Amino acid sequence: MLRRDTRSRSWFREDLGMFENAMPRYEVLSADAMAMLDKGWRRLVSEIGVEFMSDRALELFRAAGQRVEENTVFLDPEFILEQVAKAPREFDVAARNPANSIHIGGNSMAFGAVYGPPFVRQGEVRRDATMDDFRNFTKLAQSFAVLDSAGGVICEPNDTPLDSRHLDMTLALQTLTDKVYMGNVVSGVNARDTIEMGAILFGGRDVIEQTPVSISLINCNSPLRWDDRMLDAQFEYSEANQPVVLTPFILMGAMSPVTIPAALVQQIAEALSGIALSQLIRPGCPVIFGSFLSNIDMQSGSPTFGTPESGLGLLCTGQIARHFGLPFRSGGTLTSSQVPDAQAGYEALMTLLPTFLAGANWVMHSAGWLEGGLVAGYEKFIVDIELLQMMQVQFTPLEITEESLAFGAHEEVGHGGHFLGAAHTMERFRDCFYRPLLSSSENYERWMRNGGVDAAGRATKIYQQKLDEYAAPPLDDAVRAELEEYVGRRRKELGD
Numbered sequence: 001m002l003r004r005d006t007r008s009r010s011w012f013r014e015d016l017g018m019f020e021n022a023m024p025r026y027e028v029l030s031a032d033a034m035a036m037l038d039k040g041w042r043r044l045v046s047e048i049g050v051e052f053m054s055d056r057a058l059e060l061f062r063a064a065g066q067r068v069e070e071n072t073v074f075l076d077p078e079f080i081l082e083q084v085a086k087a088p089r090e091f092d093v094a095a096r097n098p099a100n101s102i103h104i105g106g107n108s109m110a111f112g113a114v115y116g117p118p119f120v121r122q123g124e125v126r127r128d129a130t131m132d133d134f135r136n137f138t139k140l141a142q143s144f145a146v147l148d149s150a151g152g153v154i155c156e157p158n159d160t161p162l163d164s165r166h167l168d169m170t171l172a173l174q175t176l177t178d179k180v181y182m183g184n185v186v187s188g189v190n191a192r193d194t195i196e197m198g199a200i201l202f203g204g205r206d207v208i209e210q211t212p213v214s215i216s217l218i219n220c221n222s223p224l225r226w227d228d229r230m231l232d233a234q235f236e237y238s239e240a241n242q243p244v245v246l247t248p249f250i251l252m253g254a255m256s257p258v259t260i261p262a263a264l265v266q267q268i269a270e271a272l273s274g275i276a277l278s279q280l281i282r283p284g285c286p287v288i289f290g291s292f293l294s295n296i297d298m299q300s301g302s303p304t305f306g307t308p309e310s311g312l313g314l315l316c317t318g319q320i321a322r323h324f325g326l327p328f329r330s331g332g333t334l335t336s337s338q339v340p341d342a343q344a345g346y347e348a349l350m351t352l353l354p355t356f357l358a359g360a361n362w363v364m365h366s367a368g369w370l371e372g373g374l375v376a377g378y379e380k381f382i383v384d385i386e387l388l389q390m391m392q393v394q395f396t397p398l399e400i401t402e403e404s405l406a407f408g409a410h411e412e413v414g415h416g417g418h419f420l421g422a423a424h425t426m427e428r429f430r431d432c433f434y435r436p437l438l439s440s441s442e443n444y445e446r447w448m449r450n451g452g453v454d455a456a457g458r459a460t461k462i463y464q465q466k467l468d469e470y471a472a473p474p475l476d477d478a479v480r481a482e483l484e485e486y487v488g489r490r491r492k493e494l495g496d
Helices: 031-048 055-063 077-084 133-141 165-176 190-202 205-210 228-239 260-282 308-323 341-358 377-392 407-413 424-426 446-451 455-469 477-493
Strands: 001-007 008-013 050-052 066-067 072-074 090-095 102-104 119-122 125-128 149-151 179-184 212-218 243-250 287-292 291-294 375-377
Touching: 008 055, 008 341, 031 072, 031 077, 031 090, 050 055, 050 149, 055 228, 055 260, 090 375, 119 190, 119 377, 119 477, 133 149, 133 165, 133 291, 133 377, 133 424, 133 455, 165 179, 165 190, 165 477, 190 205, 190 212, 212 228, 212 287, 212 341, 228 243, 228 260, 243 260, 260 287, 260 291, 260 308, 260 424, 287 308, 291 308, 308 341, 341 377, 407 424
Parallel strands: 119 375, 149 179, 179 212, 212 243, 243 287, 243 291
Antiparallel strands: 001 008, 050 072, 066 072, 090 102, 119 125
16 A cells, blocks of 8 residues: 655555656667577577576575586576576565564565775765774664665775674664665575574564565676586575575676677676576565676776666666566666765766656665775765655656646635645645755855855765764664674684
8 A cells, every 4th residue: 555755745555665667668769679589698608508506505496406517507498487586576574673664575575785895985085995884874774764674784894804794794784773674695604694683683584484574696707607606695595585686797898798788698698597496496585686887988998887788787677677567676876986076966867867757766875986896985875865765756757636726825825826725735835845855955155154065065964964863763772782692703703
């Protein structure tokens, strides 16, 4: 059931409190184009095959009647479709605050922060990310209702031991937020720790297997190879019925041919082969059709983001995922810019607009992405929150009723008057329009009197204020103590 939030003028699921994109989907592929893509991925999986660098995975495929040569599996397309059909079209993920639980699939869109950068940018300073940064970004994600999740590796805390930092990150996500979080996928060991900590937080392994509590990103080593560490994590999560996002990592010209159709065919082959494996591990376990699709600069070889090609690929991906009856992940606020400048803004919008037009169900990198994903930016985080809030308003259907036509206001004002003081206006002025978080509409003189601060400077003040105002969501002391004991014990066992 949908309800209207009059403060933000967005549509939310009443039972889960999240954004529903009720607008029509923007579909760009004809029936003939879809048929050509279908022919392409079938040839790729059956003639070229897909590498799985895991004996367990190879054995599952072999036992299911697929041809295996060394690490390459030559897949029957009809077998893949049989496996894909076992995956749920939609599913729920529980947060420890039930009001923040999410639904994946259908019209639901869930948004998480940036994932994976080893560096951060704070004003003019670019430096290695720390655990304090990780906690700060987690707090910021908790502070903005427009984000459904802090994500997973919001930044890579380089000041903590490599073997055990996943414990600190998971603990922060579980205690500093009460939203859905992402699981660690560096290894099967890390995945097991995430699952064990989820069981502690939610009251047992049987509870989290009934309704999943984390989402985890499993990236393909494109082209056409699934690596052992990712597969080890995939086995753990799928066995525990925790959803995984099977995501080809494609930069056209480097990890795929340069043409968008070739990249789409490769993306289908890779994503569906990974989804088929999850269904062999545990039939019916939740999965998400993942897409990370952009291109490189053919002059420098550098990855580029917010490009027209990536936007078009995103629109195609949404149509393809719906064709297979799968929820999908794509989009965000991606940019190649090094700082939160005009380029960062327009490239982010070039990715975020098709994200909404395509109706992506799980949107990573929704806040904070800079410099091709190498940097998590504090100011960029706030810029992206503004963009995300504005897009949710723009993708809210109009309510056209007798009341909204406001005929009575015309009777009151008459010809040549103004509506500023009309009763209709006075009743609605507080929430009739979107109120910006970041943008300035001051006249020049007032703006100058207030310091002439640009958007990046205003973003600095906002994130600092949010961190000052942050209050941790309540958590049972016994649960917190059990989580901390687990982290301490595992840290010692891992040698840190």
